[in-house]
Amino acid sequence: MSSNFAPLKNDTFIKALLRQETEYTPLWLMRQAGRYLPEYRATRKDAGSFMSLAKNPDFATEVTLQPIDRFGLDAAILFSDILTVPDAMGLGLYFEEGEGPKFERSLKDEKDVHALKVPEAGSLQYVFDAVTKIRTALDGRVPLIGFAGSPWTLACYMVEGRGSRDFHTVKTMMYKRPDLMDHILRTNADAIASYLNAQIDAGAQAVMIFDSWGGALADGAYQRFSLSYMKDIVSKLQKEKDGVRIPAIVFTKGGGLWLDQIADIGADAVGLDWTVNLGKARAQVGHKVALQGNLDPAVLFADPDQVRQQAINALEAYGKPAANYGHVFNLGHGISQFTPIESVSTLVETVHEHSRKMRQPSA
Amino acid sequence: MSSNFAPLKNDTFIKALLRQETEYTPLWLMRQAGRYLPEYRATRKDAGSFMSLAKNPDFATEVTLQPIDRFGLDAAILFSDILTVPDAMGLGLYFEEGEGPKFERSLKDEKDVHALKVPEAGSLQYVFDAVTKIRTALDGRVPLIGFAGSPWTLACYMVEGRGSRDFHTVKTMMYKRPDLMDHILRTNADAIASYLNAQIDAGAQAVMIFDSWGGALADGAYQRFSLSYMKDIVSKLQKEKDGVRIPAIVFTKGGGLWLDQIADIGADAVGLDWTVNLGKARAQVGHKVALQGNLDPAVLFADPDQVRQQAINALEAYGKPAANYGHVFNLGHGISQFTPIESVSTLVETVHEHSRKMRQPSA
Numbered sequence: 001m002s003s004n005f006a007p008l009k010n011d012t013f014i015k016a017l018l019r020q021e022t023e024y025t026p027l028w029l030m031r032q033a034g035r036y037l038p039e040y041r042a043t044r045k046d047a048g049s050f051m052s053l054a055k056n057p058d059f060a061t062e063v064t065l066q067p068i069d070r071f072g073l074d075a076a077i078l079f080s081d082i083l084t085v086p087d088a089m090g091l092g093l094y095f096e097e098g099e100g101p102k103f104e105r106s107l108k109d110e111k112d113v114h115a116l117k118v119p120e121a122g123s124l125q126y127v128f129d130a131v132t133k134i135r136t137a138l139d140g141r142v143p144l145i146g147f148a149g150s151p152w153t154l155a156c157y158m159v160e161g162r163g164s165r166d167f168h169t170v171k172t173m174m175y176k177r178p179d180l181m182d183h184i185l186r187t188n189a190d191a192i193a194s195y196l197n198a199q200i201d202a203g204a205q206a207v208m209i210f211d212s213w214g215g216a217l218a219d220g221a222y223q224r225f226s227l228s229y230m231k232d233i234v235s236k237l238q239k240e241k242d243g244v245r246i247p248a249i250v251f252t253k254g255g256g257l258w259l260d261q262i263a264d265i266g267a268d269a270v271g272l273d274w275t276v277n278l279g280k281a282r283a284q285v286g287h288k289v290a291l292q293g294n295l296d297p298a299v300l301f302a303d304p305d306q307v308r309q310q311a312i313n314a315l316e317a318y319g320k321p322a323a324n325y326g327h328v329f330n331l332g333h334g335i336s337q338f339t340p341i342e343s344v345s346t347l348v349e350t351v352h353e354h355s356r357k358m359r360q361p362s363a
Numbered sequence: 364m365s366s367n368f369a370p371l372k373n374d375t376f377i378k379a380l381l382r383q384e385t386e387y388t389p390l391w392l393m394r395q396a397g398r399y400l401p402e403y404r405a406t407r408k409d410a411g412s413f414m415s416l417a418k419n420p421d422f423a424t425e426v427t428l429q430p431i432d433r434f435g436l437d438a439a440i441l442f443s444d445i446l447t448v449p450d451a452m453g454l455g456l457y458f459e460e461g462e463g464p465k466f467e468r469s470l471k472d473e474k475d476v477h478a479l480k481v482p483e484a485g486s487l488q489y490v491f492d493a494v495t496k497i498r499t500a501l502d503g504r505v506p507l508i509g510f511a512g513s514p515w516t517l518a519c520y521m522v523e524g525r526g527s528r529d530f531h532t533v534k535t536m537m538y539k540r541p542d543l544m545d546h547i548l549r550t551n552a553d554a555i556a557s558y559l560n561a562q563i564d565a566g567a568q569a570v571m572i573f574d575s576w577g578g579a580l581a582d583g584a585y586q587r588f589s590l591s592y593m594k595d596i597v598s599k600l601q602k603e604k605d606g607v608r609i610p611a612i613v614f615t616k617g618g619g620l621w622l623d624q625i626a627d628i629g630a631d632a633v634g635l636d637w638t639v640n641l642g643k644a645r646a647q648v649g650h651k652v653a654l655q656g657n658l659d660p661a662v663l664f665a666d667p668d669q670v671r672q673q674a675i676n677a678l679e680a681y682g683k684p685a686a687n688y689g690h691v692f693n694l695g696h697g698i699s700q701f702t703p704i705e706s707v708s709t710l711v712e713t714v715h716e717h718s719r720k721m722r723q724p725s726a
Contacts, residue, residue, distance in 0.1 A: 175659075274581035301534070
C-alpha cells in the first residue's frame with residue numbers, strides 16, 4: 001500500500017535527521033496541531049472531546065494538516081496521544097474537563113501488573129488508519145512523523161493513574177519492586193515497538209519516542225528504567241520501508257545530562273529541551289546523531305522582533321553548517337495553547353530565512 | 364551577642380563544606396523539620412497555620428530542633444519559608460489549605476514592578492529572632508543553617524502570584540520586558556543579601572540559597588536571570604563572623620548542566636539534585652567546591668535494606684575519601700511528607716556507619 005503514496009516533495013526534515021545536506025534548517029513544532037489554532041478549536045468542538053477527535057481518522061487528518069496549511073512547516077506529526085497504548089491495554093483512559101488524562105484502572109499491585117498484556121490486534125487500528133489517511137492527504141507535501149511515549153513515561157501514568165508532580169507512587173514501585181516495574185516496562189516496550197512498526201507500515205516516514213518523564217528519574221535509575229527500554233525499542237524498529245530510510249528520534253525531557261548515553265542507543269536523532277546548550281550538544285554528540293530542538297516555548301509570548309532574535313540566536317548557537325550538520329529546529333517542549341499565531345509565523349519565516357543565509361558561501 | 368553562643372560540638376558539616384577532613388560524611392535533609400514527623404504535625408496544629416508557625420520564634424525553634432532530637436543529623440536548618448522576603452515587601456503571602464503559597468498582590472505590570480522595594484527594617488525581625496533562639500537552644504550540638512530563595516525563584520512566585528508548572532507569566536515578562544525582570548531581580552538580590560547577612564549576625568553558621576526554579580530556565584536565560592544574581596549575593600555575604608568561617612551553599616534544582624558555572628560564583632558548596640552523577644560532579648568541580656546531595660527522596664519509600672543499599676551506592680558514587688573531599692550527604696530535594704520515619708533512621712545510620720568505614724585505612 002505504502003508504495004501508492006505520492007512522492008515526497010519536501011524531504012528537508014528527513015535529510016536533516018540523516019545528517020545529509022539541506023538548503024535550510026527544517027522545523028516543526030511539538031504539539032503543532034493544537035489549541036493555539038482557532039481551526040483546531042473548531043474541529044475539537046465538532047468532535048466533542050479530545051478522545052473522539054483522536055480516535056476518528058477523519059478528524060485526526062483534519063487537525064494534523066491544519067498547521068501544515070497555515071505555516072511552512074517541514075513535517076507533519078500524527079495527531080494522537082501517547083496514552084492510546086495503555087488505553088488499548090484496557091486501563092480506561094479518560095479526560096476530565098480542565099484536568100489532565102486519567103486512567104480508570106491504574107496498576108496498583110502485583111495482580112494488576114501481571115494481568116497487563118500488549119494490546120490486542122485491532123485495538124489500535126484507528127491510529128494506523130489515521131496514519132494512512134494523513135499520509136494520503138499530505139500528498140507528499142512534507143513527511144509524516146509517527147510517535148509513541150516511552151515505556152517509563154507510559155508507566156508513570158499507568159501506575160500513578162494520572163499525571164504527577166513527584167511521581168511518588170511509580171517511584172515507590174520502582175525502588176521497592178523493581179521486578180514489577182520491569183514487567184510493566186517490558187510489556188510497554190514490546191507494545192510500543194509493534195505500535196511504531198505498524199505506524200511505519202501504515203505510512204509514517206519517521207518516528208519519535210517521547211520520554212516526557214525520564215528527567216524525573218535519578219542518575220542510574222534513568223539508564224536502568226527508561227533508556228535501556230528505549231534502546232530495545234529502537235533496535236526493533238524497521239529501519240527502512242520500501243527501500244526508504246525511516247529515521248528514529250528519541251526525546252527525554254530533562255535528559256541533557258545523559259546526552260552521551262542517549263546518543264548511543266541507535267536512534268538517528270535526539271530531541272533536546274531548552275536547558276541544553278545547542279553548540280555544546282553538537283560538539284558532544286553531533287558526530288553520532290542529528291539534534292532536534294530547542295527553543296523555550298515561552299519565547300513565543302514575546303514581541304515579533306524578540307522572537308526573531310531568539311530564533312536567530314538558537315540557529316547561531318547550533319553553529320555553522322558543515323558536513324553531517326543534522327539540525328532540526330523545534331521547541332524544547334510542546335507549544336502552549338496561549339501562543340499568539342503571529343509568533344509562529346515569525347518563527348517559521350526566521351528559521352527558514354536565516355538558516356538559508358547561514359548556508360551562503362559569504363556567511 | 365553571637366560570641367555568647369555555646370561552642371560547636373559537632374562541626375563535621377562545616378568542615379565538609381570547607382572541604383576539610385572529617386571522620387565521616389555529615390548529613391542533613393532538606394525540609395527535615397516537616398510533616399513526616401508526628402511531633403511537627405502536633406506543633407503545627409497548636410500554631411494553627413503554617414505562617415503562624417513560621418512567624419513565631421518559639422514554635423520555629425521547637426520544630427527546627429525536632430529532627431535533631433530524633434535523628435543524629437549533623438546540621439539544623441532554620442524553620443521558615445523562602446517567601447518571607449516577598450511577604451515583607453508587601454505582597455501579602457497566604458496559604459490556602461491543600462494548596463501552595465499565594466500572593467494577594469502579584470507583580471502584574473510596570474507600575475507594580477517599580478513600586479517594589481526591599482523590605483523595611485524590622486519586617487523580618489521575627490526571622491532573626493528565631494535564628495538567635497534556635498542557635499541558643501541548639502547549645503552547640505550541631506550548626507544552624509540560614510537560608511533564602513534565589514532572586515529568580517522568588518520572582519517566579521511574585522509575578523505568577525503562586526506556584527506554576529510552566530512559568531508562562533514570569534517568562535513572558537522576562538522575554539518581553541527584561542528591564543522589568545532585572546528590576547525585580549536587582550531588588551530581590553539586594554533584599555536577600557541583607558537578609559542572609561542579618562541571619563548570620565543573628566547566629567546562622569552557614570547559609571544556603573535555594574534556586575528551586577532556576578532549572579525551568581533556558582540555557583543562557585539561566586546564567587543571565589538567575590545565576591548572575593546569585594553570584595552578586597554570594598559576593599556580598601559575610602565570609603566570617605567572630606573570626607569563624609560562614610560557608611555558603613547554592614542549589615539550583617535541575618541545574619546539573621550548568622554545574623561548572625555554578626561552581627564558579629564563589630560559593631563554598633553546590634547542592635545537587637538526583638539527576639546528577641555524584642562521581643562525575645566531583646571529578647568536574649570537586650577541586651573548587653564541596654558538593655551536597657543527592658539521594659532521590661522517593662528512595663525513602665522503599666524497604667530498609669533497599670534504603671541502606673541506595674545510601675551506600677550514593678556514598679560510593681561520590682568516591683574514596685581524599686584531601687579536599689567535601690561531601691555533605693543530603694536528598695536531591697525536600698523530604699516528602701509521606702516518608703516513613705524508619706527510613707530516615709536507616710539513612711542516617713547507614714551514611715554515618717558506611718562513610719566511617721570508607722575512611723578506614725583498609726577500605
